[in-house]
Amino acid sequence: MxxxxxxxxxxxxxxxxxxxxxxxxxxxxxxxxxxxxxxxxxxxxxxxxxxxxxxxxxxxTKEELFVACLHREGTRMMQAIAGAAAPDLPADERLWRGLRAFFGFVGAHRDGWAVLYRQARGEQPFAGELAAMRTRLVDVVAGMLDHALRAEGREVGETELEVVAYALVGATESLADWLADHPDADPEKTATRMMNVAWLGAGQLLRGTTWRPPAS
Amino acid sequence: MxxxxxxxxxxxxxxxxxxxxxxxxxxxxxxxxxxxxxxxxxxxxxxxxxxxxxxxxxxxTKEELFVACLHREGTRMMQAIAGAAAPDLPADERLWRGLRAFFGFVGAHRDGWAVLYRQARGEQPFAGELAAMRTRLVDVVAGMLDHALRAEGREVGETELEVVAYALVGATESLADWLADHPDADPEKTATRMMNVAWLGAGQLLRGTTWRPPAS
DNA sequence: GAGCATACCTACTCGTGCGTAAGGTTACGC
DNA sequence: GCGTAACCTTACGCACGAGTAGGTATGCTC
CATH class of the missing domain: 1.10.10.60 (Homeodomain-like)
Structure with missing residues (x-):
């Protein structure tokens, strides 16, 4: 009073x-x-x-509030990425646009999304929420790879595909963290670097080149 | 009584x-x-x-206890990896052995290490502890790449190297999570898959092949 | 300008879980 | 056989923070 x-x-x-x-x-x-x-x-x-x-x-409640945050930020990100993905482009072009949109988003919401993401990974109650988003991402990437493969007449086991997609998503998240921790780094450039690793690696795989363990 | x-x-x-x-x-x-x-x-x-x-x-205290866990498990893992890395082998052989040791370790300690790792990422007090381990890993990988590059007479900026190493470590962690969530998956096979993505991608980079963004 | 809904507040309860004080018990040296 | 030091216990203090009860102001409608 x-x-x-x-x-x-x-x-x-x-x-x-x-x-x-x-x-x-x-x-x-x-x-x-x-x-x-x-x-x-x-x-x-x-x-x-x-x-x-x-x-x-x-x-x-607090948990509901956190989930609301997760949803809002997640939706924003998905929209940013989806907006950049024209489905009738060649695979590398689509991948490139998706990556650029993603890193652009993270760059613009450094302490927003990347850290929420980090948070949600550990906490039991939200593992599900996050796993769902991650799975969607993995599926999108796997779908893209599969599409590109079939276009070249090749085919690969489902698990194989999933694992490669998983690795790519993991690498991308890792670079997103790196970007979030380096405020003066350029999102565009980061996307290019990711594209290098992803596309050269995946591209080789698509072409049928594989690495085999030595006989040890 | x-x-x-x-x-x-x-x-x-x-x-x-x-x-x-x-x-x-x-x-x-x-x-x-x-x-x-x-x-x-x-x-x-x-x-x-x-x-x-x-x-x-x-x-x-509870925090000290958690750090102690982190240290013990981290040390065990580092030893498992270090034990497999003979420094005078060719780069791909070293990478392969390191990956195999790593996934072997995670496979053997599924709910042990991988989950602690997930935990520590979010919680503020331990971000430092974990970042240190991660940095050591990144440095090792970056050093390996650099070594291989120089052997071929090529050279790349430091940041460039760090970022690629970051991506590889991220992809590896991601697959470790995948492995932890799939109890019947084979660590050896997972290592091979990781090697495929990593080595084909990194190998291309080493050879000087790079992907360039389209003029958009 | 009475009534009603919506926005907003202060000031509590209460569970949970970290960390500790104070005391009991076993082994071992001498 | 007796001190002493290490091992181990029960039982508590206490802070912190989620969630709520109950009340006040504001604006909109007729």
Whole structure:
């Protein structure tokens, strides 16, 4: 009450949709800085310029809030990538565009997405959420490889394909981390480097060249 | 006291070194099942067949305990890999042996190491610990690539090298996760697959072949 | 300008789990 | 056979943070 006197005009009453976005912004920021567990609802509320019960009223429990963050950021990323992927282009062109979009997105949301991603990997409750996104990505990549293979009349076992896709996605994530940790690095250039590793490696595989273990 | 009567011979007094290993075993098990935060010291103590204050007396706080786990498992892994790396072999042979040792290790410690690794990525307090191990790995790989490059009279910028190494390490970790999630998958085969992607891709790069972005 | 819904707050409860104090028991040296 | 040191216990203090109860202000509708 006493404090109220000094801040009468500060409290703007805002519509729900706006406040929800502010809360999500704050949540992403705090979660990414502190990690899921170390982040407190109080801090998120304070950072959003609002009180804690409002967060509960709008976004639910802490876990639900985190999932909401994951969804918003994940959806944004998927859209950014999907927007760049014209399905009737040659495989390397599609891969290139996808990678460029992906690294562009990570570069623009450094502490946003990459760190949420890191977070969600460990925490049991969200392993599922994240695994789903990852699986979608792997499937997309595997599909692309498969498509390119069939176009050349070749074919490869399903597991084989999945594993290669897994490796590529892993390499890409790893470079995304690297990018997030190097604020002055160029996303475009990073995408090119990834493309080099991925395409030369995968390209060889597509052409039927394989490496065989020595007889040891 | 009453309970004591029914269990007089149960309590073996064991030397510190033995108990410490038992505690670490239990800690690795519980941390990997529950995750760092969800794991409770009580459960770890119970699983080790000992009471909580003993854990504190020997291994210190929860964070210190986790770091101790990380160190033990990390050291074991590094040794497994180092033991397989004769420095005077050709680069692809060395890479192959390293990968085989690595996947062999992960295969043998599925819920041990791979999951701790996943854990440590997110949690702020351990980002440093893990980053150090990762950096060592990246340096080893980068050194190998550099060595192979110079042998062919070629040379590449330092960042370039680091990034490629980063991508390879990321892809390898990703496959390690895949392996940990597929209990009946063959580590040897997984290593071969990784070798395919890595070596064909890196091999091309070594030979000077590079992919260039289209003029868009 | 009464009524009603929505935005928003302060100030609590309560569980959980880290870390510890204080004391009991076994082995071993002398 | 007795001290002493290491081993091991039960039982607690205490902080922190998720989630809530209950109340106040604001604006919109008729």
């Amino acid at each position: 006493l404090a109220r006197v000094s801040t009468p005009p500060t409290f703007k009453r805002l519509p729900r949709a706006v406040r929800e976005q502010q809360m999500l912004d704050a949540a992403v920021k705090v979660f990414s800085r502190r990690g899921f567990h170390a982040a407190s609802m109080d801090e998120i509320a304070e950072d959003a310029g609002i009180s804690k019960p409002m967060v509960y009223a709008y976004l639910g | 009453l309970a004591r009567v029914s269990t007089p011979p149960t309590f073996k007094r064991l030397p510190r070194a033995v108990r410490e290993q038992q505690m670490l075993d239990a800690a690795v098990k519980v941390f990997s099942r529950r995750g760092f935060h969800a794991a409770s010291m009580d459960e770890i103590a119970e699983d080790a067949g000992i009471s909580k204050p003993m854990v504190y007396a020997y291994l210190g």
